[in-house]
Amino acid sequence: MQTAKNWLEKNYRIVVISFIHVLAWVLYLGFYATAFIQRGDNLDYRIIFVLSVILTDVPVFYYSYLSTIPKLLVGQKVWKFLLITLAILILYPLSRYGIDLLFIKYYDGELAPLTIISTSQFTTVFGVRALAALFVIAMAGIGKFTFDWFENARIRRELENQNLLSELAFLKSQINPHFLFNTLNNIHTLAYKKAEGAPEAIMKLSELMRYMIYESDMSFVPLSKEIQHLKSFIDLQELRFKQKGIVNLEVTGDVKQREIAPLLLLPFIENAFKHGYDLNKEGAIKATLHIGDEIAYEVENLIPSTDTLLQKDVVGGIGLENVRRRLELIYPKSHTFLVNESSNSFTVRLTLKTHE
Structure with a gap:
């Protein structure tokens, strides 16, 4: 059972396309059976009629679908395609006529009105069957272009996803060296x-690097671990400044069963330490994290009232600009990211819908 399930998952697209083809042929032959066979016609004639359609229409369809349309029409060899199409329009009625004669000759049952068509209505039937061949070629073209459009759309989506994943991995890879460089300096x-x-x-750095290397590779991590990682970073910075309570971090709400993209909260605090002012006192950086229907995260730090240019590299640098782009990729249309700079403070606010 598991083997069949694995095979189906691996060949899902082929199964779906094959089913669509079979369904289309059933509907097509059903249309022929109802539109061109009269109620009074005998069963033998009905079977032979449908069989002759299968013997001619299926080869024409798949020859056009698999060969002439993709190789000639799409391949910009239009004149060659038109010549082959003209040849099909001539050979198709003749083939149907030859099949009719074979059935009449070798089949013992009653095949009227097939006998009448093959003997007295050749010209009329030839024109009708040429139009039928043209219809089959047109259906092959419509089917080919439709399936190709969906296939190209699927490939585009896969490439876009791969590009997004590659960009996301690159953005995440920027965080580790950036963080490590600053911490080693400290x-x-x-x-x-x-x-x-x-x-x-050094021990705190070891804990932080363990989290960044072994746990941040996942798309989402428990919010509780991300908060613990944030607190460890704060402890490391406060060791550097020899001052406890520099960051007034307030966490409210229930963090259980909540998930968040890894390393998303850290750059806010890291930015505040890097560009903050008057950090050698308690409460120099204020951070609030409220967990409700959404996560609301805010970090505020002081800046010199006489030189606000200190902050101008932040938005365009690796730190917050990196976060901004990651949010666009991971939480499209489900987050807000605001930066506010006043005369003496710099505030970053983030709200986002999280995974439970």
């Missing part, structure tokens, strides 16, 4: 000053 400062917090800072 630890170097602690070590240079022979601060007691250097060993603890």
Whole structure:
């Protein structure tokens, strides 16, 4: 049972296309059976009529569908395509006529009105069957272009998804070196000053890197782990500044069973530490994280009132611009991202719908 399921998943598109082809032929032959066979015609004639249609229409359809249309018409060899089509319009009625004669000669049953058609209405029937051949070729063209359009649309979607995944992976890969570069600089400062917090800072960095390397590869992570990662980063920064409580982080709401894209909260705090002002005091950075129907996340830090240019590299740099693009890719139309700069503060606000 599992083998059949795996085969079906692997060949799903082929099965669907084959089913559509079979259904189309059933409807087509059903149309022939109702439109060109009279109620009073005998069963033998009905069977022979449908069989002759199958023997001529199916080859013409798939020859056009698989060969002349994709190789000649699509391949810009229009004149060659028209010549082959003209040949089909001549050979198709003759083939049907030859099949009719074979059935009349070798079949013992009653085939009227097939006998009448083959003997006294050749010219009229020839024209009708030429139009029937043209109809079959047209249906092959419509079918080919329709299936190709859906196939091309599927390929475009796959390429777009691959491009988005590649871009997302690139954006995420930028976070690790950016974060590591800043943190190593901080630890170097602690070590240079022979601060007691250097060993603890290295341990904190180890925890952070373990999360970034082994857990952030997933599309979404538990919100509780992301918050813990954020708190570990804050602890590491406060070791650097030798000041507790620099970040006033307030988390409200139920974080259980909630998920978020990894490494999404960190750049807000990292940006505040990098560009903040007067960080050697408690509450220099205010951060709130409220979990309800949506996540509401806000980080505010002070900036020098006389030099707001310090913040101008933020929006266009790796940090918040990276976050902005990741949000567009991961949470399209389900987030808001606002940056507000006043005379003495810089605030970033994020709201998003999360995965449960």
